Amino acid sequence: MSYYTFFKRALFKPLVQVLMRPRLEGTERVPLSGGALVAGNHVSGWDTLVIPAMLPRQMTFPAKAELFVSRGPVSRVVAWFVTVVGILPMDRSGGRASASSMDVVLDALRAGKVVGIFPEGTRSPDGRLYRGRTGVARLALATGVPVIPVGVQHTHPPSWRRSVVRFGEPLDFSAYAGAGNDRDVLRHVTDEVMAAIQALSGQPYVEVYASGVKAALREGREVEAVEVERPGLGRTAPPLPHRP
Structure with missing residues (x-):
C-alpha cells in the first residue's frame, strides 16, 4: 500500500466524511x-x-516549492508529507525556474x-x-x-x-x-x-x-x-x- 493510499484511507477520507458529509455526483465520469x-x-x-x-483515483496537486524545503521541525514534517503523497513542486518565481516546474506537471500527466x-x-x-x-x-x-x-x-x-x-x-x-x-x-x-x-x-x-x-x-x-x-x-x- 502506498503512502498516498494509506493517508487517504486512514486520514483524508474519514475526516472529510465526518466533517462535511459530502454528497457525490458523477464519479462514474472519471476515467479509470x-x-x-x-x-x-x-x-x-x-x-x-x-x-x-x-x-476514485489517486490525484496530485501542484504546490509552492517552499513547502518542500526543510527549515525546522514543522517544515521537515510538511516537506516529508508533501513528498511522500506525490504533491508536485511549483516554483513561482518566474522565468526559467517556473517553466521547469511546469515540466513536472506535464510529465505527470503524460505518465498517466x-x-x-x-x-x-x-x-x-x-x-x-x-x-x-x-x-x-x-x-x-x-x-x-x-x-x-x-x-x-x-x-x-x-x-x-x-x-x-x-x-x-x-x-x-x-x-x-x-x-x-x-x-x-x-x-x-x-x-x-x-x-x-x-x-x-x-x-x-x-x-x-x-x-x-x-x-x-x-x-x-x-x-x-x-x-x-x-x-x-x-x-x-x-x-x-x-x-x-
Missing part, C-alpha cells in the same frame, strides 16, 4: 486510467482535501497521472466564480489529456449543510492540439472549462480575475466586478488549426 486534469472551483482551503478524498488544478488561481473572495487563468488550457493542449470539471459547494467546515462534489463529463480539446500558444484558443478552452465548472457549482460568474479583486480589497480600493451569464459570453469559438 490515463492522464487527466481535474479542474474545479475554489471556495475553501478544504477543497484541496475534499476533491482528492472523493475522487491525475493532476488537480484550480483555474481561478486563488480562492474566491466572495463565493462567486471568477475568470480562469489559461494554464489549464496550456496543460490540456500540450498533453492531450481530458479535462474533468468538478464543482464543489459548502466546503467550509463545520457546516450544517452537506458538502457537494459534482464531477462533469470529460472535456476533449484535442481538436485544438496544433494551436500552440494562440491566445484566442487558450482563452476559448479556458472559458469552456470554466463554463462547465459553473454548470456544476451553480455560482454566479464574474469576468475578472479573483487575484485582482483580492488586491483591491487589501488596498481599500473599489473594483468593478460585474456578473455575466457565463464565461466567454459573446466570444465566438476560434477556427480549428489547419492540418495538412
